[in-house]
Structure formats: C-alpha cells, structure tokens
C-alpha cells in the first residue's frame with residue numbers, strides 16, 4: 001500500500017522549482033520513480049507533493065559532440081544512454097554502467113539524474129561519471145550552479161544539492177582521441193541486482209592519465225587519487241599499486257549482498273580485468 005500525496009506534472013524547470021520552493025521541504029522531485037516510489041512504498045513515508053519533471057523537454061535532451069563532449073539531460077532514461085552510439089564509443093564506461101542497471105523495463109523509466117540524486121553508494125553510473133570527470137548542472141530558486149561530480153555525493157543517500165534544487169543535466173568533458181574507459185560490476189545473480197562492487201577506469205595514453213572509481217565499498221562512490229603511470233610498468237604491477245591505494249581509500253561493510261572481506265578481495269580482480277581491457281586491448285603487455 002502506497003501512501004497519499006499530491007502529484008503535479010510540470011512542463012518547465014522554473015515551474016517545478018517554484019513548486020518545490022513553495023512546499024518548503026514537503027515536496028520532492030520525481031523522475032522515473034524507480035527509487036522514489038519503491039522507497040515510499042517500503043517506508044510508508046510520503047512527501048506532501050511529488051513534482052514530476054519527466055516531461056520537461058530540456059531535461060530529455062542528449063547532445064553529443066566529439067569536440068565538445070556530451071550533455072545529458074537529467075531525465076534521459078538509462079536505456080537511451082546505453083544505446084547511444086557516441087556514448088558507447090567515447091564514454092564507454094557510462095554506456096556500460098547504464099546498461100548494467102536493473103532490467104530493460106527498469107532502464108526505460110530510470111533516469112541518469114535519478115540514479116545520482118538518489119546517492120546510493122551502489123549507484124552504477126556514479127563510478128563511470130567520476131572517472132569521466134562529469135559535472136552536474138543544477139537549478140534552484142537562487143539560480144543555477146555547477147557541481148563537479150566528485151563533490152555531489154556526501155553520504156548514504158545524501159548529496160550537496162540544496163533544498164529545492166534539481167539536477168538539470170550532466171555534462172561530460174571531451175575525451176582525447178585515444179582515450180578509453182570501461183566499467184565492471186559484480187552482483188549476486190546474473191539478472192538484475194545492485195552491485196556487490198562496481199568499478200570504472202578511464203585511461204588516456206596521450207595524457208598518461210588513469211582514473212579509477214569504486215562503488216558499493218564506502219558511504220559514497222570513491223574516486224581514487226590520480227596515479228602517474230611509469231613507462232612500461234607491467235599491468236600486474238600497476239594493478240598491485242592501484243590495489244594498495246584502493247584498499248586504503250575504501251571502507252566496505254558487511255551487508256545482505258556480501259561481506260566486507262569479500263568486497264576487499266574483489267578489488268584487485270576488477271582492477272586487473274579493467275586494466276587488461278584498457279591498457280592492453282590486443283592482449284599482452286601495454
């Protein structure tokens with residue numbers, strides 16, 4: 001049984017933000033509803049008003065450009081992101097992460113904005129957005145601002161969004177012509193399940209830049225400090241070095257999906273798999 005609440009479907013960001021501001025914390029944004037409605041049903045706690053942003057045209061735009069990066073509206077469904085050719089080619093980790101969420105039906109409703117605003121430590125798109133250096137554009141009653149994605153997550157289900165602010169879009173900076181990224185997720189069952197651990201890595205050989213982000217292993221998804229790649233460092237040595245950094249940065253817990261010890265043990269496995277894909281895509285040494 002789901003509680004009772006008012007519901008308004010808005011046609012513009014301004015209209016929605018005004019409604020959120022007017023209810024003084026009693027109203028929340030609704031996108032696909034795949035987190036929010038489940039939470040209302042499970043907890044029995046309903047906001048006074050759900051403000052449905054899913055029909056706002058600006059929030060449904062997905063614009064890609066090889067030189068300018070990508071701009072993804074907060075309400076773009078994850079299936080649209082998973083199927084987009086440029087996102088697959090240039091921002092591969094994000095396409096793979098979007099594809100890994102839930103089931104096809106869930107991904108038809110679930111949005112990118114909702115996945116990050118919900119701020120689950122296990123949110124699958126978060127590690128991908130972290131290694132791709134995404135920014136989150138938000139609007140509220142006081143105007144607009146940009147939040148770097150590594151400043152968005154502040155705790156379990158907590159973000160740096162201010163009361164009444166909504167995410168309008170997520171921007172991805174352009175990537176170098178030889179840059180690549182990948183995402184992996186371990187889950188209990190082959191069908192849909194939240195991650196025991198998820199991880200994304202991006203690598204730009206021209207900038208010698210490598211970024212790693214890990215989800216489901218701390219209260220927020222974690223972006224590891226950048227590492228300098230030494231020339232011709234074998235992949236297994238690099239994986240070991242990154243594993244040391246990762247083990248110091250994360251603090252997994254035991255929960256219904258896995259023990260902390262199991263999660264810690266999966267870190268070097270995923271690191272090794274992702275580095276092999278990105279640094280030696282043809283096999284052998286890099």
Ligand SMILES: Cc1cc2nc3c(=O)[nH]c(=O)nc-3n(C[C@H](O)[C@H](O)[C@H](O)COP(=O)(O)OP(=O)(O)OC[C@H]3O[C@@H](n4cnc5c(N)ncnc54)[C@H](O)[C@@H]3O)c2cc1C
Pocket residue numbers: 028029030031032033034035036037038053074075100101102103106109110111112113114115116117118122123124125165166167168192193194195
């Ligand atoms: C069966 C099932 C399987 C799932 N599997 C996975 C999985 O494998 N991986 C995973 O990461 N998630 C999973 N989820 C969770 C969920 O589908 C995703 O987190 C989804 O992306 C949430 O998006 P939404 O549009 O449905 O958000 P909603 O439920 O509409 O909103 C979620 C939260 O974000 C807020 N919000 C939404 N949009 C905005 C916005 N633009 N600005 C500010 N706040 C906003 C809402 O107020 C709410 O607090 C699953 C859910 C279900 C029901």
